[in-house]
Amino acid sequence: MRPRWLWLLAAGILVIAAAWLIRIPEARPPVPRPQGEMPRFLRPAERQRMLSRLTLPADAGRTRTEVRDPMLAALSAGGARSGVVLEVNALRNSPLGELLLECLARQQGHGNALEALQRMGIDPLRDVDRVGITEHGVVVSGDFRRANWEGLLGTATGTPYGDRGQITRVDPRGEGGSALVATRWGDSLLELGDSEEGARQTLDAVEGRGDPPRPLLAPEQSYGELYGVVSGADLARTLGGSDGWTSALVDAASRVEVHLDARRDVALVADVSGDDARKLEDLGKTLGGALAMARARARAGGDEDTAELLGFARVSPSHGSSLSLEVALPLEAVARRLAFCRGEGDAGR
Amino acid sequence: MRAFTVAGDLLREAAARRWFLALGIALTALLLLLLTSLRLEVVDGALAASRLFGKPLYHDIQAADVALRPVFLVSSQLVFWGGLGFGVLACADFAPALLSPGRIEHLLSLPVRRWELLAGTFLGVLALALGGAVYASGGLVAVLGMKTGAWTGWPVVSALLAAVAFGSVYAGMLAVSVWVRSAALSAGAGASLVVLGLLATHRRTLLDLMGAGLGRTLFAGLTAVVPPLGRLADAAGALASSAPLAPGGLLRLLAGTVAFAAALLAVAAWRFERRDF
Numbered sequence: 001m002r003p004r005w006l007w008l009l010a011a012g013i014l015v016i017a018a019a020w021l022i023r024i025p026e027a028r029p030p031v032p033r034p035q036g037e038m039p040r041f042l043r044p045a046e047r048q049r050m051l052s053r054l055t056l057p058a059d060a061g062r063t064r065t066e067v068r069d070p071m072l073a074a075l076s077a078g079g080a081r082s083g084v085v086l087e088v089n090a091l092r093n094s095p096l097g098e099l100l101l102e103c104l105a106r107q108q109g110h111g112n113a114l115e116a117l118q119r120m121g122i123d124p125l126r127d128v129d130r131v132g133i134t135e136h137g138v139v140v141s142g143d144f145r146r147a148n149w150e151g152l153l154g155t156a157t158g159t160p161y162g163d164r165g166q167i168t169r170v171d172p173r174g175e176g177g178s179a180l181v182a183t184r185w186g187d188s189l190l191e192l193g194d195s196e197e198g199a200r201q202t203l204d205a206v207e208g209r210g211d212p213p214r215p216l217l218a219p220e221q222s223y224g225e226l227y228g229v230v231s232g233a234d235l236a237r238t239l240g241g242s243d244g245w246t247s248a249l250v251d252a253a254s255r256v257e258v259h260l261d262a263r264r265d266v267a268l269v270a271d272v273s274g275d276d277a278r279k280l281e282d283l284g285k286t287l288g289g290a291l292a293m294a295r296a297r298a299r300a301g302g303d304e305d306t307a308e309l310l311g312f313a314r315v316s317p318s319h320g321s322s323l324s325l326e327v328a329l330p331l332e333a334v335a336r337r338l339a340f341c342r343g344e345g346d347a348g349r
Numbered sequence: 350m351r352a353f354t355v356a357g358d359l360l361r362e363a364a365a366r367r368w369f370l371a372l373g374i375a376l377t378a379l380l381l382l383l384l385t386s387l388r389l390e391v392v393d394g395a396l397a398a399s400r401l402f403g404k405p406l407y408h409d410i411q412a413a414d415v416a417l418r419p420v421f422l423v424s425s426q427l428v429f430w431g432g433l434g435f436g437v438l439a440c441a442d443f444a445p446a447l448l449s450p451g452r453i454e455h456l457l458s459l460p461v462r463r464w465e466l467l468a469g470t471f472l473g474v475l476a477l478a479l480g481g482a483v484y485a486s487g488g489l490v491a492v493l494g495m496k497t498g499a500w501t502g503w504p505v506v507s508a509l510l511a512a513v514a515f516g517s518v519y520a521g522m523l524a525v526s527v528w529v530r531s532a533a534l535s536a537g538a539g540a541s542l543v544v545l546g547l548l549a550t551h552r553r554t555l556l557d558l559m560g561a562g563l564g565r566t567l568f569a570g571l572t573a574v575v576p577p578l579g580r581l582a583d584a585a586g587a588l589a590s591s592a593p594l595a596p597g598g599l600l601r602l603l604a605g606t607v608a609f610a611a612a613l614l615a616v617a618a619w620r621f622e623r624r625d626f
Contacts, residue, residue, distance in 0.1 A: 007464075007619030014612030019574045021605030022549075295557045311557055 038269045038326050039224040039261040046223045049090075054219060069219045070189055070206045071130055071141045076216040077205035078198050080134035082235075083216045084228030084258065088128045088142075091225045095331050096262040099338050101125070121148040134216070135234065137193035139202075145187045153182050165203035167196055224259035231255055232274070248286070252279040266329040273322040284323040288315040309333055351461050355469020356476060359443060363477055368439045372481060380488040384495070417493055418590040421504045424489050425589035428482050429511040429582045435481075436515045437522070437539035440474050444526035444535060453626050464618040471516075471523055471614060478515040482508035486589075507585035510603070514581045517606045518542045520613035527617045527624070548572055550579025576606040 042050060054067040075083040091097045121144075122128070128142040149168075150156040158168030170180040183191040183199040191202050205213050216229055230238070232253040236246040253272045261267045274280040291313055298307035309329060316324040363369045447453065447470055456466055486508035494500040518539050525538040548555060549572035559565040584599050586592070 004619055004622045007615045007622065011612045011615035011619065014608045014615060015574050018576070018605045018608035018612060021601045021608060022576055023573065292558050296554060299554055299557060307557065314560060 038267050038328070039227075039259040040269060042220060042223045050219045050222050053222075066208070066212070068206075068208065068212075069222065070185065071132055071139060072215065072217050072219060072222065073205045073208075073213075074139045074185075074189060074191055074202045075132045075134050076213040077202040078134075078136050079213060080136055080216050081231040081233075082229060083132055083134040084226065084230065085130055085132040085217070085222065087225045088124065088131055091262060092125055094225060094262045095264060096225075096266060096334060099331075099335055103338060120151045121146040122152075132228075136198055137191055139189065139191045141189050143188065144184075144190060147187070149184070158182070158184065161200060162203045162207045162209065165199075165207070167199045167203075169196065221257070221259075223261075225262040226260035227258060229255060229257050248283060252276065252283040265331050266334055268325075268327040270325040270327075271322055272325065275321070277321055280321060280323055284315050287325060291315065305333070305336070352465045352469040352472060355461065355466055356473035359470055359473030360476060362443075362446075363473070366439075369477070372435065372439070373484075376481070376485050376488065380485075380492055383489070383492045417497065417499060418592075420493065421489075421501070421507075422586045422590035422592075424486065425504055425507040425511075425585045426582060428485050428508050429514065429585050432478065432482055432485075432511050433515055433518060433543055433578070436474075436478055437518060437536055437543065440477070440519060441522060441536035441539065442532035443474060444470055444523050445530045445532045448526065448530045448626075457626060463621050467523065467527070467614065467618055467621055471520065474519050474523075475512065475516045478519070479509065479512040482512045501591070503591055504589040507589035510581055510585040510588065513603060513606055514546075514576065514578055517576050517610040517613075518546070520610035520617070524613045524617035524620070527620045542575065543578060545571060545575045546578030546581075549575045550577040552577070574609060574612075576602070576609050581606065 050069070053069045053071070055070060056067050071085065075085070092101070118124075122142075127144060127146070128140055130141045132139040132141075153168045153170050155168055158166035161167050164186040166184045168182045168184070170182055178194060181193050181196050181199050183189075183193065183202050185191075185203060185206050189206065191199065193199055193202070201213075204210050217227070221227060221229075232250045232255065235253070235256055236250045252274050254274045255272075257271045257273075259269045272280065272283070274283075291310055295307050295310040298304075298310060312328040312330075314326050316326065447456070447466065457463070461469075483505055486504040490501060490504050521542045522535040522539040526535045548568075552569075552572045555572075556565065556569060559568065580602060584602065
């Protein structure tokens with residue numbers, strides 16, 4: 001008599017065979033799922049980096065206890081509402097940075113800005129630590145001891161301000177250009193703004209004079225290779241256009257905090273907060289729906305790459321006054337997208 | 350061999366049922382209606398004129414077989430989905446009737462193995478499905494062939510696909526009946542398999558719309574093994590209307606559908622062998 005378990009064994013084998021036979025063959029290997037976790041907090045290395053950047057402002061006649069990150073203090077000066085920081089040094093040493101450098105290397109010999117800066121004694125790939133951008137200007141931190149300030153700003157020294165500050169007014173180099181105000185703080189911080197008042201506010205904030213400005217970003221928020229805070233209005237302006245999406249974004253989102261991790265694959269977290277929970281919930285659902293529609297449309301149009309990449313994006317439902325958008329891109333997919341500037345044969349595919 | 354005897358018994362039982370009698374009468378009536386009332390003189394006339402004048406009289410006419418492709422496409426879909434729906438309803442109580450008290454004891458006292466009883470029931474229902482599908486599609490081909498002179502065997506081949514698809518659904522119904530002797534549950538299982546088969550057809554699109562989690566994993570697992578009935582229906586339609594079709598893909602799909610049905614039958618046999626009556 002035949003053992004009964006043979007029927008189950010046969011069923012198992014047949015189910016596997018059925019699954020193998022009816023599966024839709026993949027035209028190409030699927031995009032690998034991004035590795036790593038979303039940037040949500042300071043990792044140990046980032047905590048070390050953050051702590052090493054904190055300084056104690058030296059204010060004559062007063063005992064100061066608060067510590068600050070000069071770059072973040074400079075970004076907060078003048079009541080900036082939006083600011084984004086790019087960790088140039090960390091990004092340069094990441095796989096994504098390697099890809100971007102390959103792109104830049106392809107441009108060598110065409111008189112690019114990198115070469116010009118290198119001639120002035122600043123190697124952006126070696127001397128620049130961070131670049132921060134706000135609506136008031138650009139702040140660059142790093143090691144500028146070898147910088148040729150005369151070549152860069154037109155004069156080796158500026159008007160002294162505070163303990164270590166110097167303010168230099170740079171006249172426009174072209175017709176119709178506006179004057180630029182360069183603020184140096186020692187040999188480690190350079191701000192390019194548009195007013196001397198703003199320059200003084202920056203130096204006051206960095207050196208801890210007067211009332212501290214409302215912080216744009218706390219040191220605990222300095223995780224990822226790119227991070228920042230953007231107001232809804234600035235985000236809408238950056239994205240451009242005046243369509244329904246833009247106005248909906250401005251209505252629902254008062255602030256978007258962004259963190260991008262590029263240590264291996266690229267992971268982006270955007271935490272959107274707003275005053276109106278209902279509108280924020282609608283925005284989250286709309287974004288989720290738009291992602292799903294885009295995926296379906298890409299799939300229907302045969303653009304499997306885009307469909308799979310969109311599959312790595314998701315919108316977490318809003319909890320009270322915030323919602324979260326997470327986007328992950330496998331490094332291989334980024335490399336394929338950057339193929340056009342790296343001069344590979346399959347560019348654009 | 351004894352399984353075929355059981356299948357023959359089932360066919361005799363089906364012949365005595367009003368459902369199948371009604372289906373046979375309805376199909377015959379429909380074919381007779383088509384035969385006597387279809388006005389295909391336009392096609393006939395165009396062909397005759399071409400023969401008479403040695404060249405096409407009108408340049409916007411189509412060959413009869415090309416003009417009839419949409420008809421064959423629609424009829425193949427009617428046979429496929431209509432056959433599935435009718436089969437699920439009409440065949441739901443064959444297995445519960447087989448397992449009914451009194452009858453099953455009698456059957457088990459005969460020199461028939463248990464798995465042969467199941468196989469015979471399955472083969473009988475499959476023969477019914479094949480007969481119905483081939484009768485409907487073959488009749489349509491015959492009617493249109495007589496009217497237009499355009500003969501094609503592909504609609505009949507497409508009807509065979511419909512029968513194979515129903516076989517995979519009925520295997521699930523049979524397996525459920527062996528567990529719970531209920532015609533309603535058997536029909537419910539069949540309907541669920543049809544719905545799952547439809548979902549499996551659009552598996553990738555639906556998976557794209559789902560967030561990661563247990564639900565998505567369950568859906569992915571279920572639809573990975575259930576035959577995508579929509580793809581089978583599309584293939585049946587393409588065959589019937591002489592549309593291009595990748596033969597390798599169709600063979601794989603058919604083999605997968607047969608393997609799925611066999612797996613469900615094996616599960617049913619395992620349960621049937623263990624069960625006390």
